[in-house]
Amino acid sequence: MTAARRRAVWIAFLLAPALVVMTLFVAWPLLAAFRYAFYGFNGLAAAQFVGLQNFREVLTEAPFAAWTWRAFQHNVIVFTVLMVAQNGLAYLIAFALLKTLPGHRVHQVIVFLPVVLSAVIVGFLWKLFLHPLFGLVNQALLLVGIHGPPWLGDESTALGSIIFTNAWHWMGFPALIFLAGMQRISRETLEAARIDGATDRVLMTRIIWPLVAPSTTIVVILTFIGSFNWFELPYVMAGLSGSPGGATDVLGLYFYRTAFGNVSSGLQDFGHGSALAVLMFVFIAVVSALALRVLRRREIEA
Template structure:
């Protein structure tokens, strides 16, 4: 190869390699996203034509006595849904990853088993948990009875006070494998020398974890956090399969995804309203966007990836 270019030529190859991704991404992601945002500024008139109405749909979403309680209710429920994941799913994921990374018998087996629910379909997860928790045929009640706690059993999925947390925990069960694998990959990437050095200096296992390992996997903590945030505010499937689009009882499990679905596609006798649906979708986009921006500017800039 004797190519020694004299002048900097136009990098055609870059264009070629980028073109497929740029074209596909623009056509199937950016264009629909912008068109959906555009739609949220329109409303359908009585003659089935769309008219530009400015911010009217947003005003309606925030103030109308029909839409506003649903929107704020869905947002509140979505925050609860997210907090349960942050407080339960991610710490458990970290704990499991730490246990797996510490080695020992059956590590590969447990790694696979714990990750398995993640690859199952939502429909299967919803069906299985409906059966497990069913007050008629479920095993949950018999298990509780076997340990003498039968009186604690409630139809958790059907009660307004517990349905949302129950579904959140089912989702945690399903997705705990993802933070686990990410933390696990980060933990086994830590050089053995550092840990040995700490041990030589007299650090206990607890100290090694919190003083050496945890600071080194902080970037992964951020990634897991933002993945959870984006995933939770886009969630829809599990609630739809377990509770349907009306997200009962009495809207207690209604989150942004189900609100969007119900508004956009309609439900039973309620006809779909594409423009209000696009408004809800735009709000979901803004919420997720602001979350991602906070992560990028407040977290990612402070946390330094340690190169070793």
């Protein structure tokens, strides 16, 4: 074997395992997901080509359409509230950590601690805390004479309770991404602003905010993708059907239920499931791409 030939074999050997795994378990399934959306299924087998029928049914026809749009609205709420509350708080905490006051390292470790825990642990923990009678939250409210609602059992509070749990779980993540962005701003810029008499409020809103634009881009995109793939927390806290009465049903739960069936019915419907997956995929990809363009332009202007 010539040296060049031997090197070619060596390169192929290095690339082969990763390429095979990626092809089998990422590229092929992704292409297949698009194909399946155009088929009617008979169990595990794609039985007949049905064109756009699956899409039409999940978007416009009963009973699917009502479920689809309800779930979609809930995802929009999840995204909006997390953006404002979770990420707003994260920005504030990042600013506080930027001061490098005594103990700031310990605070960094603390704020990130829930992030490393499984959503299953966090979900069950807060489900116990939110129990109407014996949960920590209502027991604490009782100490000040308030009878708290059955948080997860009431349609008006269930989704909010799960969003709150998500914020508790994940807040440290955007906080430390913001902090990393703030730490990249040059000391001179901050000093100059301070000498010009900028207060902390001005510093936070007029100087730092535009300069952490790259971090904001990441946080917005990740929060968006996370909110529209939301599954584990609502599954653990509210169950597969988004109880009570669908008040916590989101696209992730609805997609899973459609594809793999309810625990009770056990019916699989891969055709409609695939159509939902494709719609979610396209929606997430298109909106992320558009948002990325807008946010990147904002980064340059800053």
